[in-house]
Amino acid sequence: MAGLELRNIAKSYGAVSVIEGIDLSVEDGEFVALVGPSGCGKSTILRMVAGLEDISGGDIIIGDRVVNDLTPRERNIAMVFQSYALYPHMTVYKNMAFNLELSGKPKAEIDQRVRQAARMLELEPLLERKPNQLSGGQRQRVAMGRAVVRDPAVFLFDEPLSNLDAKLRVQMRSEIKALHKKVGVTSIYVTHDQVEAMTLSDRVVVLNHGVIQQEGSPMELYRRPANLFVAGFIGSPAMNFFEATIEGNSARTASGLSFAFNAAEAVSDGQQVTIGVRPEHFQAGSGPLSGEVTFVEPTGGQTFVTLDLSGQPTMVLVSSEEDIETGSRLSVTAPLERTYVFDGQSGRRISKN
Structure with missing residues (x-):
């Protein structure tokens, strides 16, 4: 595991600036939610941390390494997307094992990691099924299992529950929180849903127009909003x-x-x-x-x-x-x-x- 630090991170597309020099430190094992309206820059930040988006300025530090020039694979991160992105022709077991096989891990180690993650996420009875035989919540658990088996330094969640119905979202919030408690990996969770942010995270970071408006514990933001934007955004x-x-x-x-x-x-x-x-x-x-x-x-x-x-x-x-x-x-x-x-x-x- 490792902490994460963003130092004066900026992102521009030509003359258009979308991230305005953000500073953010995430402690080892902390669960931080980035929340804000559409277009505020939260997913862009996540993609820059993952190495899927170039940065225009600043440094991204995972553990004690500056990772600006490292590929996504070299950063030792695992990302769970809004889309499950499962291979439809592979079983649950193969979907979870695939990246480990590509990296050349021994078969015994792969089997041990997959089965350990399956137990953690209650996927053991589903290992031989294919994605079209699973519910939406089960598919999302497989996507999380695929991330867990990699034993990453940092978990990145990009609005993973937005495709689920209301009942499943509540259930999956509980499962994500339980998963984080079990594995204790530093996690960044992006959502536009402030209820998700408040119920899941240790700390909430509210963004608007590429600028951090306030950060703190969920109840700190609820009780003592720094400005009008945070006051209107936090609370339902x-x-x-x-x-x-x-x-x-x-x-x-x-x-x-x-x-x-x-x-x-x-x-x-x-x-x-x-x-x-x-x-x-x-x-x-x-x-x-x-x-x-x-x-x-x-x-x-x-x-x-x-x-x-x-x-x-x-x-x-x-x-x-x-x-x-x-x-x-x-x-x-x-x-x-x-x-x-x-x-x-x-x-x-x-x-x-």
Whole structure:
């Protein structure tokens, strides 16, 4: 195993810069998720680490080696793609053994590695089947098994669950997390799904336009987003935002909604800010904010309610025990300690929480 370090990594296509000098260190055995919207550069970073994409500047270090000029095979990495990329004419056993055979490993060692990986991934009953006889989740486990047998220094996952249905994605998240716990290999996981990133990783790196916006533990990003982009990206459903102006110790929207907050730095009357409150942080039942219920989404244990607060659609999370109907009115409170404030120009968080 080995750690991974990116030092001032940049990528340009002609005059178009897609990665802006990224610095990132991944500890030996750490599981790090790169997350962000489509086009933010996360897959490009993964491909540069793998050696599938040239870098325009900086250094990639795996263990104690600068690998900029090494081929993918020489980097000792294993990659699991969005596409399973299994050989349809080969059995599960042969698919997992193929790369080891190409590298000239002894048959006994190949058999030992394949069967060990098959036990780990519960593939032993499937070793003689071909890919067309497997479910989507089984095929993805074979793809992971093919990576595991190589005993790599670093695992790279490129949105491996995006082709699976919702139930299988939840199951495979658990299996990937269990696999990482067993093998303990340094892992980089790319996804646009922030729920996947938060449930799987030790650390989440949020990217936008080729720049790291924030990195930290999943709950650190959820509780203390550095800026407006991270606040809106991390958390499901997304945070509610209200454009407002500072008036004394509160912020008031153009429609008259007022929010109290704790500032971490000096603010001035008339300053433009954005107020953020997560749906699960509103306290429903009473309070100074009141609106008509325009949409009710029961999900079982919880219900998502959309309110019209002075013309702004606002989502609130309530218990399914609450009997709320479309067209009724609902009052809510935005707790002081759960109200985020972001600078209107830079987008950075300026509240204490």
